[in-house]
Amino acid sequence: MTSLLTPPRASDSPDEPTRPPRATRSKLGRWALFFAMIVIAVIMLYPFWVMIVTSLKSEAQFLAGQGFSWLSWKNLSATIPIGQEVLSSTIVCSASILVILLVGLPAGFAFSKLRFRTSTAVFLVIVSAMMVPLQAILMPEFVNVTKLGLTGGYWGAILVYAALGTPFSVFLFTTYFRGVPDELIEAGIVDGLGYFGALWRLVLPIAVPAIATVTVLQFIQIWDDLLVGLLFIQNTSERPITVGLAVLAAGRTTSIPELMAGSLISALPAMLVYLGFQRYLVKGLTMGIDR
Amino acid sequence: MAEITFDAVTKIFGDDVRAVDELSLHVADGEFMVLVGPSGCGKTTALRMLAGLEDITSGSLSIGGAVVNNVLPKDRDVAMVFQNYALYPHMSVEKNIGFALKIRGDSKSEIKRKVEEAAATLHLTDYLERRPKALSGGQRQRVAMGRAIVRSPRAFLMDEPLSNLDAQLRVEMRLEIARIQRILGVATVYVTHDQVEAMTMGDRVAVLRGGRLQQVDTPQDLYDHPINEFVAGFMGSPPMNLVRCHVRPGNDRVEVDFGDQTVELPWHYTSSHELPASGLDVVVGVRPEDVIITDASSPNTIKTRVERREALGAEILVHLTHLDSNADTASSDPGALRDISRRAPLVAKMGPRVHVAVGDVLSVQISPEHAHFFDATTGVTLRRR
Numbered sequence: 001m002t003s004l005l006t007p008p009r010a011s012d013s014p015d016e017p018t019r020p021p022r023a024t025r026s027k028l029g030r031w032a033l034f035f036a037m038i039v040i041a042v043i044m045l046y047p048f049w050v051m052i053v054t055s056l057k058s059e060a061q062f063l064a065g066q067g068f069s070w071l072s073w074k075n076l077s078a079t080i081p082i083g084q085e086v087l088s089s090t091i092v093c094s095a096s097i098l099v100i101l102l103v104g105l106p107a108g109f110a111f112s113k114l115r116f117r118t119s120t121a122v123f124l125v126i127v128s129a130m131m132v133p134l135q136a137i138l139m140p141e142f143v144n145v146t147k148l149g150l151t152g153g154y155w156g157a158i159l160v161y162a163a164l165g166t167p168f169s170v171f172l173f174t175t176y177f178r179g180v181p182d183e184l185i186e187a188g189i190v191d192g193l194g195y196f197g198a199l200w201r202l203v204l205p206i207a208v209p210a211i212a213t214v215t216v217l218q219f220i221q222i223w224d225d226l227l228v229g230l231l232f233i234q235n236t237s238e239r240p241i242t243v244g245l246a247v248l249a250a251g252r253t254t255s256i257p258e259l260m261a262g263s264l265i266s267a268l269p270a271m272l273v274y275l276g277f278q279r280y281l282v283k284g285l286t287m288g289i290d291r
Numbered sequence: 292m293a294e295i296t297f298d299a300v301t302k303i304f305g306d307d308v309r310a311v312d313e314l315s316l317h318v319a320d321g322e323f324m325v326l327v328g329p330s331g332c333g334k335t336t337a338l339r340m341l342a343g344l345e346d347i348t349s350g351s352l353s354i355g356g357a358v359v360n361n362v363l364p365k366d367r368d369v370a371m372v373f374q375n376y377a378l379y380p381h382m383s384v385e386k387n388i389g390f391a392l393k394i395r396g397d398s399k400s401e402i403k404r405k406v407e408e409a410a411a412t413l414h415l416t417d418y419l420e421r422r423p424k425a426l427s428g429g430q431r432q433r434v435a436m437g438r439a440i441v442r443s444p445r446a447f448l449m450d451e452p453l454s455n456l457d458a459q460l461r462v463e464m465r466l467e468i469a470r471i472q473r474i475l476g477v478a479t480v481y482v483t484h485d486q487v488e489a490m491t492m493g494d495r496v497a498v499l500r501g502g503r504l505q506q507v508d509t510p511q512d513l514y515d516h517p518i519n520e521f522v523a524g525f526m527g528s529p530p531m532n533l534v535r536c537h538v539r540p541g542n543d544r545v546e547v548d549f550g551d552q553t554v555e556l557p558w559h560y561t562s563s564h565e566l567p568a569s570g571l572d573v574v575v576g577v578r579p580e581d582v583i584i585t586d587a588s589s590p591n592t593i594k595t596r597v598e599r600r601e602a603l604g605a606e607i608l609v610h611l612t613h614l615d616s617n618a619d620t621a622s623s624d625p626g627a628l629r630d631i632s633r634r635a636p637l638v639a640k641m642g643p644r645v646h647v648a649v650g651d652v653l654s655v656q657i658s659p660e661h662a663h664f665f666d667a668t669t670g671v672t673l674r675r676r
Contacts, residue, residue, distance in 0.1 A: 009360075143506040145318065181375060181377065183374070183377035184374055184377050184379070186342075186344050186369065186371075186377065187373060187375070187377035187378075187379075187438075187450075188390075189343075189344070189364045189365065190342055190344070190364050190365070190369065190371045191365075191370075191390055191391035191394060191438070191442075192363070192365040192391055192394040192395055193365065193394060197394075204378055205381040206380055206381055236552075
């Protein structure tokens with residue numbers, strides 16, 4: 001019952017519209033958010049849908065706008081060595097990521113857990129390398145790699161990708177390891193481990209989210225890259241899928257379904273890797289925020 | 292098993308932060324030594340130097356007679372229990388406990404036997420397959436203990452291992468740790484800021500302040516004969532009352548002026564303490580349990596008013612101020628004593644049945660045999676040694 005002493009609230013006035021209760025507002029907000037997410041998902045997924053549907057048509061079916069055929073996939077494998085190119089991309093990606101992890105993990109561990117005089121300065125220098133765009137250092141890198149005689153096969157590209165990806169991995173691992181209690185490492189050291197032992201046996205098993213994050217982000221970046229592959233892998237038998245697709249688009253075929261099939265093959269591994277590791281990715285990218 | 296010796300050990304961080312200053316301390320084989328002191332007193336740094344986790348700036352540290360200044364932590368054969376337990380989160384309890392043995396290269400059967408033994412001692416047998424995150428605080432603490440005892444090390448180092456536990460569990464675990472230490476008979480250095488833990492667990496207690504060792508003694512001697520005002524104020528809960536007074540030996544008694552009031556203490560204090568016949572400004576220390584309520588007609592009483600009353604169940608703490616007093620809370624070294632000085636000059640510990648209320652005027656006596664005298668300038672005890 002309303003007390004006589006209680007002044008009427010603004011919303012109680014019959015002249016003004018009544019405000020919906022908080023629960024209803026919250027529900028409306030959730031529906032609006034849900035709808036917005038559906039729209040965004042459709043916008044994001046539509047190109048993939050077009051790619052899949054188009055790749056499953058012949059040239060004639062594509063122009064006619066109806067029908068289904070595996071022809072473009074058969075033609076694609078006849079036009080370019082698609083299997084070899086996927087294998088090349090896989091080799092370059094895996095080796096580059098391996099080098100990035102092998103350098104980034106101990107470096108991140110050292111910057112976060114070891115005390116040495118120039119630690120901060122060296123860390124800042126390494127991290128600042130993240131801000132240098134690939135195009136700015138491409139020519140010097142090309143000259144250096146050429147001088148080393150590594151422009152023919154995989155090794156030149158692997159070194160360049162590793163050099164480009166390492167600063168980010170060092171940054172990420174350093175941030176991650178700063179969240180690992182010092183006592184955990186110290187307990188291992190008192191138990192009889194050295195620093196490498198502590199890194200390998202104690203830190204690595206709990207660094208899976210960080211490792212997954214570096215792996216996924218670098219995989220997507222390296223797998224999708226064209227420029228380094230084009231410049232540093234000059235043996236046609238070792239070129240990656242992105243270069244193969246560029247060659248395809250440059251004149252081997254004008255068939256849109258065939259190009260879509262090639263694009264799908266190129267995009268699929270990166271998507272699968274992302275989907276496989278996405279639960280770690282969020283954790284890896286947000287680590288340190290909640291501290 | 293081994294003895295531990297700190298010989299003038301100093302640790303300086305950076306250029307001028309002296310965390311531990313000329314620490315000399317001997318821990319006998321099998322002894323339970325507690326390092327106690329307020330935050331920043333250097334107790335954890337001393338322990339970390341002993342573990343090999345911090346370099347030693349100067350002095351020498353030996354375990355079992357051998358200097359270990361430059362010996363790697365893994366080669367010191369000491370086991371450490373950390374404040375937050377530092378359990379390996381990706382390993383089961385069984386693997387956590389057996390990890391050090393695995394690194395040492397013990398056989399699988401040997402590891403299994405020792406882990407099961409330790410688990411039985413610590414009542415962890417049912418939890419061996421669990422990961423640390425599936426354990427309660429007390430169980431984690433026991434796993435940390437298990438990881439230490441399974442190695443049969445030469446020394447146990449414990450860095451505030453009970454500080455993350457609730458009050459009840461802390462009482463249980465301190466009994467448990469003391470029991471295990473006595474069974475194993477391994478030299479133990481235990482760091483805590485909790486003087487109750489220090490008093491109840493240690494064979495001896497070393498009190499540190501500002502990186503310097505103040506006093507090392509058995510808990511009772513530390514309580515009964517503090518070497519300075521800091522130790523007097525730090526050990527005991529509630530802490531010792533420290534009141535600046537003027538003392539005057541005379542008429543076969545020692546007269547102590549509490550502001551305008553004078554009480555007389557037995558003459559023997561002049562022989563047991565450095566109290567010059569000409570009189571001296573001192574800080575008088577009285578434990579709360581040695582402040583006794585008495586009749587106003589009794590001799591040697593101080594008239595006080597009850598400022599605050601804290602009923603703790605088994606006892607009552609009564610905060611008293613002098614009624615007509617100019618006496619002030621001890622402040623021989625204002626910077627040094629700020630942490631132990633209190634606004635109410637006297638706290639008395641009384642039985643739960645005593646009826647006192649805020650505002651009551653009480654006459655209190657100081658237990659004649661239990662007064663402490665400290666130099667008003669240096670804070671050092673005036674007791675002759």
